[in-house]
Amino acid sequence: YKRVTVKSLVDMKQQGEKISMLTAYDYSMAKIVDAAKVDVILVGDSASNVMAGHETTLPITLDQMIYHASSVIRAVNRALVVVDLPFGSYQSDPKEALRSAIRIMKESGAHAVKLEGGIEIKESVKRILNAGIPVMGHLGLTPQSIYKFGTYTVRAKEEEEAEKLMEDAKMLEKIGCFSIVLEKIPAALTKKVSESISIPTIGIGGGRHADGQVLVIHDLLGMTHEFNPRFLRRYMNLYEEMSDAISRYVSDVKSLDFPSEEEQY
Numbered sequence: 001y002k003r004v005t006v007k008s009l010v011d012m013k014q015q016g017e018k019i020s021m022l023t024a025y026d027y028s029m030a031k032i033v034d035a036a037k038v039d040v041i042l043v044g045d046s047a048s049n050v051m052a053g054h055e056t057t058l059p060i061t062l063d064q065m066i067y068h069a070s071s072v073i074r075a076v077n078r079a080l081v082v083v084d085l086p087f088g089s090y091q092s093d094p095k096e097a098l099r100s101a102i103r104i105m106k107e108s109g110a111h112a113v114k115l116e117g118g119i120e121i122k123e124s125v126k127r128i129l130n131a132g133i134p135v136m137g138h139l140g141l142t143p144q145s146i147y148k149f150g151t152y153t154v155r156a157k158e159e160e161e162a163e164k165l166m167e168d169a170k171m172l173e174k175i176g177c178f179s180i181v182l183e184k185i186p187a188a189l190t191k192k193v194s195e196s197i198s199i200p201t202i203g204i205g206g207g208r209h210a211d212g213q214v215l216v217i218h219d220l221l222g223m224t225h226e227f228n229p230r231f232l233r234r235y236m237n238l239y240e241e242m243s244d245a246i247s248r249y250v251s252d253v254k255s256l257d258f259p260s261e262e263e264q265y
């Protein structure tokens with residue numbers, strides 16, 4: 001495979017080819033995602049929710065993110081692998097942000113990092129970029145700030161927040177980010193931002209005008225079933241398929257059907 005790079009993503013935007021991005025947190029899943037030719041694999045801090053069962057993304061640690069990222073990296077031959085800097089690993093000062101990003105790059109072998117926020121984290125992003133580490137931005141609904149928002153509803157519906165988001169996007173492009181995730185904002189704002197910057201935007205609940213799309217793999221596969229936002233398209237109902245398969249296994253064990261003569265030594 002020809003590897004996807006930060007440069008190929010910017011080229012894809014220029015050529016009008018949409019970018020596909022999907023999360024993965026472990027070796028087996030990442031192998032399947034990479035073989036299916038997803039362009040970017042995100043080791044998201046959504047691992048805090050879907051892997052660890054926490055209610056928010058706040059509790060996951062840098063060590064835990066590195067564990068997930070190194071598992072993913074061992075599986076991937078083609079995709080660009082981006083890793084979230086978790087809550088608390090970059091907000092207090094730019095030096096700590098750089099140390100955290102370096103740990104991710106060195107200890108997992110990841111290709112880039114993602115940080116949530118705009119002007120508030122400008123100095124941290126600059127420092128990480130200065131060290132030669134590619135940075136993806138993340139604006140709109142930034143789940144690490146959920147207690148500030150108080151709700152998971154659509155962001156930047158009002159003029160003031162929309163203007164700040166546009167300024168943040170332009171600033172992130174200017175300092176050298178290679179892409180920006182836009183989460184849960186109006187489609188019209190995604191369009192405006194995407195047309196105003198030359199680096200690709202990747203939407204989740206941001207509508208069809210983003211330069212690419214991202215979903216959490218558990219949601220796409222239908223493994224999660226209580227989470228039903230409008231933006232989510234489920235491509236399978238894996239929750240039911242897995243429940244059925246596991247129930248059949250249990251009943252085959254109970255009924256002595258499994259293992260059969262042929263399934264023993």
Ligand code: KIV
Binds near residue numbers: 046084
């Ligand atoms: O952690 C995550 O999965 C993310 C994406 C939803 C953008 O940040």
Ligand code: NA
Binds near residue numbers: 046057
């Ligand atoms: Na995230």
